[in-house]
Amino acid sequence: MIILKLIGHEYFNEVSDIIKLFYGKESIKLYDNTESYVTMQGKMLTSELIIGDYITSFISSYKDLNSNNVKRYNFTKSGNVLDSKEIKKSLKVSMFKLLSDITGYNIPWGILTGIRPVKIVHKLFEEGMSKDQIIEHLKEEYYVTEDRAILSIKVAQVEKKYISQKNNKKVGIYVGIPFCPSRCNYCSFTSNxxxxxxxxxxxYLEALMLEIKTVSQYLRSKGVTALSVYIGGGTPTSINADEISTLVQCINEFWGQNEEFTCEAGRPDTITIDKLKALKENGITRLSINPQTMDDKTLVRIGRKHTSAQVAESFYLAREIGFDNINMDMIIGLPGEGLEQVENTLDWMNKLNPENVTVHTLAIKRASVYNEVNLDAGSNNDIAYKMMELARKKLEINQYYPYYLYRQKYMAQNLENIGFCKKDKECVYNMQIMEEKQSIVAFGADAVTKAYFPDKDRLERQHNIKDLSLYIKNIDNQINKKIDLLSNLY
Structure with missing residues (x-):
């Protein structure tokens, strides 16, 4: 256990976020000034703020309550009184520097704990900074490593042409199918x-199509068009071919044969020739087939009900049907895997040669089976870092380049998820959902609509009900809430 003592401030969450970078899911308890050190075990971290007339001090200290080993880091800033944002950031820096020294861990993203680090780069470009200035800014202000700073710039430069034009009459469409053949042990998404x-x-499909029709009629009456359509899950190909055809035809009634129309077929054990034909014949242009790993022993361990041979078979079948834009996902840091297994998966990726490869870093989320059994991805598992470097190297050799990037809490070694693609094969939906410069209208249980107001550069959200039965029962209310939100935009 970690006991956190705050002196002169109450920014528990901000300081805790930095502690979690180094200690993962180890519990953090706020010291309440009534407990005796003698009765406590573990580590005590102290974060102290001292505001003087001209100098503000940010002091972090570490004490091992078992051995009484003590270390301290003092970070000061001179000048006028700092605002709360600068104080929070400086408290983070102080704790980050202390724990970096104590643990010896190299945290690639420094004090950044947010999901979307590339948004910072876009903002700095808009302010007129050059690439070199941005690299130095990320290193000096956030302690990001030079490699991750360069990676962020590469991604931002690819994304720029897709997100620079703010037009609220163009939206992304998301449709959620929350069914799966079984639940993977690492998964935290809504699936049944x-x-x-x-x-x-x-x-469910009847309620979903009612939502799609009613809201889409409203949007089309306002002159709204779609830049991308994305059917996700769950596993959309869990439902049968006729159900797939009916659903996609409903979407096409309003959003036509969209140039980018993605459907996740993430589990090869749900893919059949009839389903692939139903998707292709109804205008799906992009398919996602996700092995996560090509190691059969790992597939069993993580709760996948298919083999690596089925992955390859499904991929070749999709090619035969005519899909020329396929994404494949893999996860690094899976339990029991080392560099050998990851290299095997990467070799398969390069052999199959899909247009997109998304490399995820294992993150143990609250709603996953792995969290229930208290598995920790390892906040500073050095092997995960080596796996990601191997993935980047092998994919770049095969002419893939990074085009979008995001992070999550509790990722192995606090790394990232990176989407790679072949030339001109970027997924617009993926970039827009990450950079939040476009409205995303989402349909289905647990779907989140994000209305983007370009004049104020802000988002408003509408959350659909997660529970399937309640979603179905309350569909009219959810439709009305969505239209109420969108009416503020149109």
């Missing part, structure tokens, strides 16, 4: 096993 919930599939 198709076998146990088959009786809810038809009522």
């Amino acid at each position: 096993t198709i076998e146990k919930n088959r009786n809810l599939v038809q009522p």
